[in-house]
Amino acid sequence: xxxxxxxxxxxxxxxxxxxxxxSRDLALVVNDGPSRAAAGVFTANRVQAAPVLWSRQxxxxxxxxxxxxxxxxxNACTGPEGFQDTHATAEKVAEVLDDSAGEVAxxxxxxxxxxxxxDALLSGVETAAGQLSRDGGLAAAxxxxxxxxxxxxxxxxxxxxxxxxxxxxxxxxxxxxxxxxCVITTDAEVSAEELDTVLRAATSRTFDRLDTDGCMSTNDxxxxxxxxxxxxxxxxxxxEERVTEVCADLAxxxxxDAEGASKAIAIEVVGAADEDDAVKVGRAVARSNLxxxxxxxxxxxxGRVLAAVGTTDAEFEPDRLNVAINGIWICRGxxxxxxxxxxxxxxxDVTITIDLSAGPHTATVHTTDLTADYVHENSAYSS
Amino acid sequence: xxxxxxxxxxxxxxxxxxxxxxSRDLALVVNDGPSRAAAGVFTANRVQAAPVLWSRQxxxxxxxxxxxxxxxxxNACTGPEGFQDTHATAEKVAEVLDDSAGEVAxxxxxxxxxxxxxDALLSGVETAAGQLSRDGGLAAAxxxxxxxxxxxxxxxxxxxxxxxxxxxxxxxxxxxxxxxxCVITTDAEVSAEELDTVLRAATSRTFDRLDTDGCMSTNDxxxxxxxxxxxxxxxxxxxEERVTEVCADLAxxxxxDAEGASKAIAIEVVGAADEDDAVKVGRAVARSNLxxxxxxxxxxxxGRVLAAVGTTDAEFEPDRLNVAINGIWICRGxxxxxxxxxxxxxxxDVTITIDLSAGPHTATVHTTDLTADYVHENSAYSS
Numbered sequence: 001x002x003x004x005x006x007x008x009x010x011x012x013x014x015x016x017x018x019x020x021x022x023s024r025d026l027a028l029v030v031n032d033g034p035s036r037a038a039a040g041v042f043t044a045n046r047v048q049a050a051p052v053l054w055s056r057q058x059x060x061x062x063x064x065x066x067x068x069x070x071x072x073x074x075n076a077c078t079g080p081e082g083f084q085d086t087h088a089t090a091e092k093v094a095e096v097l098d099d100s101a102g103e104v105a106x107x108x109x110x111x112x113x114x115x116x117x118x119d120a121l122l123s124g125v126e127t128a129a130g131q132l133s134r135d136g137g138l139a140a141a142x143x144x145x146x147x148x149x150x151x152x153x154x155x156x157x158x159x160x161x162x163x164x165x166x167x168x169x170x171x172x173x174x175x176x177x178x179x180x181x182c183v184i185t186t187d188a189e190v191s192a193e194e195l196d197t198v199l200r201a202a203t204s205r206t207f208d209r210l211d212t213d214g215c216m217s218t219n220d221x222x223x224x225x226x227x228x229x230x231x232x233x234x235x236x237x238x239x240e241e242r243v244t245e246v247c248a249d250l251a252x253x254x255x256x257d258a259e260g261a262s263k264a265i266a267i268e269v270v271g272a273a274d275e276d277d278a279v280k281v282g283r284a285v286a287r288s289n290l291x292x293x294x295x296x297x298x299x300x301x302x303g304r305v306l307a308a309v310g311t312t313d314a315e316f317e318p319d320r321l322n323v324a325i326n327g328i329w330i331c332r333g334x335x336x337x338x339x340x341x342x343x344x345x346x347x348x349d350v351t352i353t354i355d356l357s358a359g360p361h362t363a364t365v366h367t368t369d370l371t372a373d374y375v376h377e378n379s380a381y382s383s
Numbered sequence: 384x385x386x387x388x389x390x391x392x393x394x395x396x397x398x399x400x401x402x403x404x405x406s407r408d409l410a411l412v413v414n415d416g417p418s419r420a421a422a423g424v425f426t427a428n429r430v431q432a433a434p435v436l437w438s439r440q441x442x443x444x445x446x447x448x449x450x451x452x453x454x455x456x457x458n459a460c461t462g463p464e465g466f467q468d469t470h471a472t473a474e475k476v477a478e479v480l481d482d483s484a485g486e487v488a489x490x491x492x493x494x495x496x497x498x499x500x501x502d503a504l505l506s507g508v509e510t511a512a513g514q515l516s517r518d519g520g521l522a523a524a525x526x527x528x529x530x531x532x533x534x535x536x537x538x539x540x541x542x543x544x545x546x547x548x549x550x551x552x553x554x555x556x557x558x559x560x561x562x563x564x565c566v567i568t569t570d571a572e573v574s575a576e577e578l579d580t581v582l583r584a585a586t587s588r589t590f591d592r593l594d595t596d597g598c599m600s601t602n603d604x605x606x607x608x609x610x611x612x613x614x615x616x617x618x619x620x621x622x623e624e625r626v627t628e629v630c631a632d633l634a635x636x637x638x639x640d641a642e643g644a645s646k647a648i649a650i651e652v653v654g655a656a657d658e659d660d661a662v663k664v665g666r667a668v669a670r671s672n673l674x675x676x677x678x679x680x681x682x683x684x685x686g687r688v689l690a691a692v693g694t695t696d697a698e699f700e701p702d703r704l705n706v707a708i709n710g711i712w713i714c715r716g717x718x719x720x721x722x723x724x725x726x727x728x729x730x731x732d733v734t735i736t737i738d739l740s741a742g743p744h745t746a747t748v749h750t751t752d753l754t755a756d757y758v759h760e761n762s763a764y765s766s
Contacts, residue, residue, distance in 0.1 A: 047693030047701045047717070077689050079702070079718030112686025113719055216694045218686075289672070289753075290761055297762025303495025303601075306460050310430030311599045318430045319462070334430070335462035336496055370672075372755035378673055379680025 002137030005155035005164030006187035008032050008227025011136035013143030016124020018072035018117055019110075024143035026121065027069045028093065028128040029183055035228030036103060038064035039195035041203050043220035049076030049112075050083040052219060054090065055105040062192030064225050065103040067183055068093045068128075069144050070121060071168070073110040076218040085116050092122045096129035107181045107221050109146055109168060141166035144181055147377065149257055154249040156242045160232035161188035163242045167250040180207065180254060182222040184246055187230035188239060198240045199224045206247035209279065209365045210255055211286040222247075255366050260373030263295050266351045266364055273359035277314035281354060282365030284312045292370035298345035302331040305352060320357040326350060385520030385536035388547030389570035391415050391610025394519035396526030399507020401455035401500055402493075407526035409504065410452040411476065411511040412566055418611030419486060421447035422578035424586050426603035432459030432495075433466040435602060437473065438488040445575030447608050448486040450566055451476050451511075452527050453504060454551070456493040459601040468499050475505045479512035490564045490604050492529055492551060524549035527564055530760065532640055537632040539625045543615040544571035546625045550633040563590065563637060565605040567629055570613035571622060581623045582607045589630035592662065592748045593638055594669040605630075638749050643756030646678050649734045649747055656742035660697035664737060665748030667695045675753035681728035685714040688735060703740040709733060 004011050009031055016026040031038075040059040042052050058064070068089055075082050086106045094101040108116070131139075141151040148168050155164040169180030190198070203222055224243065255264050267285050272278035285291060288308040294301035302323045309321060323331035328343045330336075350369075387394050392414055399409040414421075423442040425435050441447070451472055458465050469489045477484040491499070514522075524534040531551050538547040552563030573581070586605055607626065638647050650668050655661035668674060671691040677684035685706045692704060706714035711726045713719075 045690060045693040046695075046699075047689045047704075074686075077686055077714065077718050079716065082718070112684075112690065113714070115719075216690065218690050218693065289757075293758050293761035296758065299762070301495075303457075303460055306430045307428060307495065307599065307601050310428040310601065312429075316429075321430075331460065331496070333462065335460050335465070370758055372758045374672075375676050375679065375753055375755045375758060378676035379682070 001155045001164055002141045002153035002166045003029050003164050003183050003185045004134055004137035006162040006185045006227060008187050008229030009185050010132040010134055011140040012128040012131040012133065013136065013139030014124055014128045014131060016127065017120040018070055024139065025070055025072045026124040026128055027140035027143040028125065028132060029067045029140055030097065030132055031065055031225050031227050033227055035189060035226050036063040036065055037190060037192040037195055037226045038062060039192060039199045039224050041199055041222045043217055045216045045218050047077065047218050049074050049108060049219045050078060050086040051075055051106040051108045052221060053083060054086045055107065055221060058102060058105050061102065063103050064105055065099045066093050066097060067105045067107065067223055068125060069107040069181055071109050071144050071146050073108060073114055073116045074112050074219050075108040075116050076112040078115055082115060085118055088118065089121060089125065092125045096126055105223055109144065109181055109219055112218060137164065137166065144168040147259055152250050152253040154246045156245045158188065158234055158238055158242045161186060161230040161234055163246050165246045165250055167254060169254045180220055182250060184224045184243060186226050187228065188226060188232050188234040189228040190226045190234065190239065194236060195224050195226055198243050201240055202244040202247045206244060206251045210251050211283055211365060211367050255368065258368045259377045260371045261368030262371055263348055263350050263369040265295055265367045265369065267367065268351060268353045268362065268364045269356065270353060270362045271355040271357045271359060272361040273315035275361045275363055278361050278363035279365065280312050281309055281314050281356065282363055284308045285352065285354065286365045286367035289370055295350055296369035296371050300325040300330055300340050300343040300345055305354065306331065306334065309354060314356065315358045316356040322355040322357065324353040384538045384547055385524045385549045386412050386547050386566050386568045387517055387520035388538035389545040389568045389610060391570050391612030392568050393515040393517055394523040395511040395514040395516065396519065396522030397507055397511045397514060399510065400503040401453055407522065408453055408455045409507040409511055410523035410526040411508065411515060412450045412523055413480065413515055414448055414608050414610050416610055418572060418609055419446040419448055420573060420575040420578055420609045421445065422575055422582045422607045424582055424605045426600055428599045428601050430460065430601050432457050432491060432602045433461060433469040434458055434489040434491045435604060436466060437469045438490065438604060441485060441488050444485065446486050447488055448482045449476050449480060450488045450490065450606055451508060452490040452564055454492050454527050454529050456491060456497055456499045457495045457602050458491040458499050459495040461498055465498060468501055471501060472504060472508065475508045479509055488606055492527065492564055492602055495601060520547065520549065527551040530642055535633050535636040537629045539628045541571065541617055541621055541625045544569060544613040544617055546629050548629045548633055550637060552637045563603055565633060567607045567626060569609050570611065571609060571615055571617040572611040573609045573617065573622065577619060578607050578609055581626050584623055585627040585630045589627060589634045592746065593634050594666055594748060594750050638751060641751045642760045643754045644751030645754055646752040647732050648678055648750045648752065650750065651734060651736045651745065651747045652739065653736060653745045654738040654740045654742060655744040656698035658744045658746055661744050661746035662748065663695050664692055664697050664739065665746055667691045668735065668737065669748045669750035672753055675750065678733055679752035679754050683708040683713055683723050683726040683728055688737065689714065689717065692737060697739065698741045699739040705738040705740065707736040
């Protein structure tokens with residue numbers, strides 16, 4: 001299902017020979033309309049890959065006919081030649097679809113600093129074009145994997161329309177955005193401006209609150225395409241809810257599959273003076289290597305939580321902080337609370353609740369533990 | 384030598400029974416004058432241990448007769464009772480020295496969130512007072528170790544005076560300050576105000592530029608005590624240089640002994656518009672888990688360097704960034720530079736040079752690689 005769950009979309013995923021090993025590495029998603037409205041959200045990193053620079057420009061027109069995605073190479077830090085490669089890729093897609101390159105987004109993921117094998121990539125585009133189909137969503141989701149162990153797909157039904165999506169991302173996940181590629185489709189009738197508003201709202205509360213290793217990528221891209229093929233003009237609040245659900249579902253799949261992780265940690269910040277404070281505190285805690293190691297060792301080390309909270313400028317008094325791990329309030333008033341031996345650290349899911357005692361606002365940030373496997377994957381694999 | 388290298392200081396290090404296992408865990412450093420001028424720099428963490436709150440207050444008077452330090456417990460997040468414990472410790476030192484508790488600094492290091500065993504600690508103070516001697520500096524340095532595998536001491540000779548120091552710290556090292564305790568002594572005649580200026584300048588360019596795991600402690604303390612016993616009024620520029628040398632030497636020892644590290648990484652930022660930009664970029668790169676894993680795997684992954692630089696708001700253009708690793712400029716103009724196979728990654732010391740091409744300013748930040756041993760030490764050891 002994935003991106004082809006909504007009407008009006010075809011997709012394909014093929015092995016173009018960009019990756020060594022012969023697995024799928026090129027995906028094509030085509031919007032057959034009648035609408036081509038689209039929006040995109042991109043990495044906040046100032047070092048941006050060529051495909052990000054290109055697609056950002058394309059999206060300024062608010063229309064997309066197609067998205068071409070490759071794994072096996074990020075085409076980041078590749079200079080003007082890398083940008084020409086992205087341009088040539090879009091032109092090739094335009095040629096096989098008999099359409100304009102100015103409505104073709106390009107996404108790349110893989111190693112930074114190497115040129116893409118363009119002969120393989122361009123002939124892969126031709127192969128993919130020949131295999132485009134209404135049930136190509138799964139193959140497309142498979143083709144964008146790098147160190148992902150499984151494909152990530154999702155779809156939700158609205159009132160008379162569908163929202164579908166696929167994503168990749170396993171390491172380098174951090175706010176604004178998680179390191180990932182994501183394509184979301186819908187057959188509802190929604191304008192480009194509305195898609196933009198909805199996508200920003202949905203990503204800010206899902207992908208933006210995922211931080212597995214604090215590292216921000218050069219290639220993060222989330223695209224939202226509307227075909228209008230269901231001929232339904234949705235209630236925008238409901239539509240935003242469905243898109244947010246698809247984003248949250250994909251974000252959850254990214255988290256569970258994060259490189260080397262053995263725990264999925266939800267950091268719930270409550271009692272914040274405002275939502276920004278809650279997010280700030282959640283992120284600071286999510287980025288504490290010491291805490292992430294402790295959770296890996298199944299040690300409910302609330303001292304490391306407080307040490308991380310204390311690095312922020314959020315509104316709180318140190319002696320009014322409360323911390324629960326898996327429901328046991330082991331820190332009360334900034335000091336020892338309930339018996340830490342009552343905390344069951346064995347489940348894969350760990351919830352850390354931090355009460356700032358400063359107001360009514362809340363936010364949840366998701367992260368993973370830090371493991372020897374993470375170190376191994378990221379010291380052995382050049383990415 | 385250590386803190387007893389300068390005239391006018393006695394020290395002792397004893398096993399008080401705070402740590403299980405019977406190793407030394409309590410140190411006492413006494414300034415016999417004639418001067419008692421002193422200054423201190425403390426953690427920027429808003430969650431501060433009781434001894435930090437106490438010693439900050441004591442130092443506002445600009446005078447110190449003694450410093451008592453314990454390992455085996457941080458006395459952080461221990462509430463009003465923890466503060467009373469610190470106060471009682473200072474009173475005990477005052478009693479055995481027949482002096483005022485208002486001129487006794489207290490430093491603690493170890494696990495957060497547990498009360499100290501006060502009976503053991505107070506009788507340890509008595510024992511230490513009985514063992515104070517002019518050659519007690521080594522025993523004192525030994526007593527403040529936690530996961531440190533070796534004692535850290537240093538001394539430098541000025542024109543007619545000495546500067547000596549000891550430090551502890553192996554994990555949780557991060558800017559402002561590295562997680563550590565440090566006591567520096569001198570027999571020069573320097574006022575409290577001058578000591579404060581010199582200490583801030585020295586720490587800002589040494590301990591503040593050490594970031595092994597991005598985690599900021601609740602207990603960091605650096606103290607500088609002057610006895611005036613050499614009866615020499617130093618040239619202040621030379622004195623600052625000597626103090627900075629002692630700090631740099633101790634910082635280097637902390638870095639080499641950092642938990643689980645196999646590489647010492649110097650991140651040299653050059654071509655910055657100002658020094659703040661250079662430090663900001665150095666810290667962002669020092670905090671990239673992905674880069675630290677790559678260096679551990681001896682992979683000269685400049686793409687991860689650029690991805691980290693791109694998260695900052697420092698002045699630079701992405702296509703004018705140059706990166707050298709161990710002297711080989713493998714990234715030029717934001718893209719591939721010299722052959723990466725020329726980089727020799729085998730030495731323990733790795734230098735990453737980042738040229739922002741934005742001005743004449745420079746700074747160097749020091750960090751370590753991220754290893755499975757780090758994960759192991761910090762998931763198995765509650766601290």
